Amino acid sequence: MPSGWWLRKRHYFLYVVREFTALPMALWLLWLLWDIKSAGAGASGFQPPRGIGFVAFSAVCLAFAMYHSYTFLKLAGVIIHLKVFDKPVPPGVIVFTMFGLWAVASIVIMALLIGLGR
Amino acid sequence: MADKRITIQATRFDPEKDEKPHMQSYDIPFADESMVVLDALNHIKSYIDGSLSYRWSCRMGICGSCGMMVNGTPKLTCNAFLRDYWPHKVVVEPLNNFPVIRDLVIDMDDFMHKLKSVKPWIIRKQEIPLGAGPHRQLPEQVTEFRQFSECINCMLCYSACPVYGLDDKFLGPAAIALARRYNLDSRDQGLKERLPVIADSEGVWECSFVGECSVVCPKGVDPAKAIQQTKLDTTLRFTLPYGNRD
Numbered sequence: 598m599p600s601g602w603w604l605r606k607r608h609y610f611l612y613v614v615r616e617f618t619a620l621p622m623a624l625w626l627l628w629l630l631w632d633i634k635s636a637g638a639g640a641s642g643f644q645p646p647r648g649i650g651f652v653a654f655s656a657v658c659l660a661f662a663m664y665h666s667y668t669f670l671k672l673a674g675v676i677i678h679l680k681v682f683d684k685p686v687p688p689g690v691i692v693f694t695m696f697g698l699w700a701v702a703s704i705v706i707m708a709l710l711i712g713l714g715r
Numbered sequence: 716m717a718d719k720r721i722t723i724q725a726t727r728f729d730p731e732k733d734e735k736p737h738m739q740s741y742d743i744p745f746a747d748e749s750m751v752v753l754d755a756l757n758h759i760k761s762y763i764d765g766s767l768s769y770r771w772s773c774r775m776g777i778c779g780s781c782g783m784m785v786n787g788t789p790k791l792t793c794n795a796f797l798r799d800y801w802p803h804k805v806v807v808e809p810l811n812n813f814p815v816i817r818d819l820v821i822d823m824d825d826f827m828h829k830l831k832s833v834k835p836w837i838i839r840k841q842e843i844p845l846g847a848g849p850h851r852q853l854p855e856q857v858t859e860f861r862q863f864s865e866c867i868n869c870m871l872c873y874s875a876c877p878v879y880g881l882d883d884k885f886l887g888p889a890a891i892a893l894a895r896r897y898n899l900d901s902r903d904q905g906l907k908e909r910l911p912v913i914a915d916s917e918g919v920w921e922c923s924f925v926g927e928c929s930v931v932c933p934k935g936v937d938p939a940k941a942i943q944q945t946k947l948d949t950t951l952r953f954t955l956p957y958g959n960r961d
Contacts, residue, residue: 598812598877598880598881602877602880603877605787606927608925608926608927608930609877609925609927612923612924612925612926612927616923672924672943675937675939675940675943675944676940676943676944676946676947677944677947678944678947678948683855
């Protein structure tokens with residue numbers, strides 16, 4: 598396989614982009630673990646980053662996380678083979694349900710974070 | 716008006732003479748709009764260069780023999796129309812990800828071994844005697860596996876799969892799709908015999924869902940779907956208390 602195989606087709610390129618989006622998310626989560634460790638040392642040890650650079654990095658990570666989640670949930674209709682009363686559930690219904698659950702989970706987590714932050 | 720012509724560029728490789736494959740161009744008449752790439756190769760072999768080697772048989776997209784790379788995409792050459800490429804040249808190469816035996820002929824041994832390893836036939840714990848009549852199935856039971864049974868073993872999916880290209884230990888799309896075809900068949904009882912192969916790290920878990928196998932399949936089979944569904948099934952089998960069923 599030539600090293601540039603993923604540039605040969607749009608489909609390959611989008612696949613590599615999808616896989617790559619996991620990397621910044623992993624870096625962001627590493628930072629979060631570090632922050633939690635710092636917070637464990639008490640208020641004196643906890644210094645949340647406030648620079649514009651970190652905000653920009655977080656925004657990029659959020660965009661990548663959204664794209665990764667979108668591609669993952671969009672494929673749920675292919676992956677999940679579900680039957681209700683012996684009838685297969687249409688892939689479109691599965692995808693719609695997954696996106697619905699994603700929205701509900703996001704709202705619940707956001708409400709919890711805002712509520713706990715007050 | 717001058718007769719229409721088209722340039723076919725084909726890979727040539729004679730293992731007794733050549734160190735590596737090279738391309739050779741042929742200018743052929745393109746008189747008939749229904750001509751396919753396989754017709755062009757047959758014209759070259761009949762009238763220009765009889766030494767050109769390639770596989771083909773049925774000419775109607777059934778046998779799966781004539782798969783080659785056509786302008787960089789895995790295609791059945793009997794189903795790739797020249798009119799879709801003319802006036803540009805058509806580059807015909809052997810299928811990607813396989814060793815080349817000669818010209819456009821690839822070595823398919825690896826695929827044949829993988830296919831056999833998933834036991835793509837109906838396995839019964841106890842055979843039903845022939846005298847007992849047909850083993851009936853409901854239409855819904857046939858629908859369960861039908862699309863996976865359309866596979867013609869043409870290997871285009873292996874050629875399109877970068878995972879197989881990077882690691883040929885991967886069981887691959889067609890073998891897994893056919894394993895799923897039999898695992899979903901209500902007459903089959905061979906799931907436990909196939910599981911050690913398909914649920915292995917070189918089985919379904921090697922796939923990272925590129926999805927190109929399903930795009931290039933000339934028969935509309937969705938091997939990527941078969942693989943992802945098998946991942947989910949094997950996980951549920953492993954984790955749920957009732958999962959270890961037959």
